[in-house]
Amino acid sequence: MPTPLAKLSSGGFSIGIELPLDNDWSPDGEASRLRDGRRHGVPSLARHAELAQLADRLGFRALWVRDVPLYDPSFGDAAQVFEVFAYLGYLAGITRDILLGTAAVVLPLREPLLTLKSAASIQALSGGRLLLGVASGDRPVEYPLFGRDFETRGANFRQQVALLRDGARGHLPPGIEVLPATHTLPLLVAGLAQQSPQWIGTHMDGCLAYPGTPDDHARRVASWRAVAGDKPYTSFIHLDLADDPQQPLQRHRFGARAGRLALIEELAAMRDAGVQHIGLHFRRNRRPLAETLAEIASEVLPHFHHVQKELTT
Template sequence: MHPRFQRLLGTRQFSIGLELPLDNDWSADGQRSRLKEDRPFGVPDLKQHAQLARLADSSGFKALWVRDVPVYDPNFGDAAQVFETFSYLGYLAGITQNIMLGTAAVVLPLRQPWLTLKAANSVDELSDGRLLLGVASGDRPMEYPLFGVDYAQRGESFRNTVELLQSQGHGRLPEGARLLPEREVPVPLLVAGLGQQSAAWIGKHMDGWLAYPGTPEEHHHRVDIWRDVSGDKPYITFLHLDLEANPHAPMKRVRFGGRSGRLGLIDELQALKAAGVQHVGLHLRRSERPVAEVISELAEHVLPRFHDPL
């Protein structure tokens, strides 16, 4: 296991993070606000993004996860956190202190490989070693012609960039040349999906898996597959959450997650942990309550159940 994961998982080998944007634009109030401001569906309101990122950091969440959406496509209807991934991570590195910074996931075939390596090393250096680099081959065909990339060759491109990231370019630069900043230990690589590769290749070459959201039963099956090809490498997933004010409200499943009070959420997280999940990034865009209020409740009542004491 890559040494950085001990920081993420702690001694209990389980932790909780947040997926950006920290906005509830998919709630009823969020939709009304979006229409009033004439924002397309899936384009969040980022007025409080810095304040909420700092709150997540000070509250004890273990990671902030950002997605890589180069072009807003109304057919997908989700701009993620809007900002370019590495630029935003550099900003987040400067306004937070402890929380890890993860990508879920950088679309490698759309990026020049050497600049991807330089960007990742830069964010890792600026954040004092807090980057978790999730990568993927991409799933939005519209983007590839815009970037001059062959969609059919994205699997080969993915493999080539992974090799560069892991080798840090050693043996591939002209004599005397260096790509700075250099990292003594390469940033850990996690894959979303399979990157157009076989499960065996992923298990051998990647440091962890970013699994799509699912029920504890679904994750139990996926974890078994992951363990067969990877050993003890981390298994991470995400959960869309609408946290109800009534702590006793039972879990009601929605697409990619659920709506419940905090006691139902604790039960769900315990079931995910029992299934073999080691980190869960909570996605709050469906939240009918203010995001800051939800973060504070989770920090007070849920994180202590799963995290080491601060």
């Protein structure tokens, strides 16, 4: 059975989805949010389970969830609302094949042994589908509320990575262990996590890169390869898929509006720049999400996932 990292980059390039599965940043989504009385950045999760299962059936490679423990109106984004590990446990139970990734768990805010136990539990319950994205965090308001020191988060991050790497075996008294035991927690890093590039390249298994253009990624991939070799490089696009397949690509912050033909060109350019996985984010998408997912699955995925299909038939 392939490892989660091998499955992520099988065929050289793959496409996943960043949750929440809502388009609450679109005009219709904003109107719905106001009718429901939800604050900005708080998505409707009425169809999240149905759409996650649809993404699994349609062949998307991964579902990505973010770690946003507290809703801060100044940031205006509650991510997918649910606690990251509790939600992954639920998603593991309702999906079969799709990888489950975190983008990314803020290690210094969390109790290390419980983080390890949570991640190991998801890995076991999902049948080995977890991709553990990790970060040091960038919201200073959260640290005092959790009783953590913002200034020492870099050192805290290194200590927690060491614990995750050895399953806490070198951190506990004789006879004490964390169950379920695991030796397979792939760690992908968002940003530098207050570390040097060399440390990141040595100690991390993959990169979760900030959204950008193909040219942006070509430069970043070169920097990543210099310290990490061929370890996976992944990123995300905020996509608004137009009805017209011929619609040219129009860039906006973190992504673009485009018809499917321009989307295929953009994804191919990302692949050629060295990106190995792209997660699509749909909160700006104006069309119904089930319709959008179906079109991408039938018209876009075959351009990039055909190698994976051949390997599994």
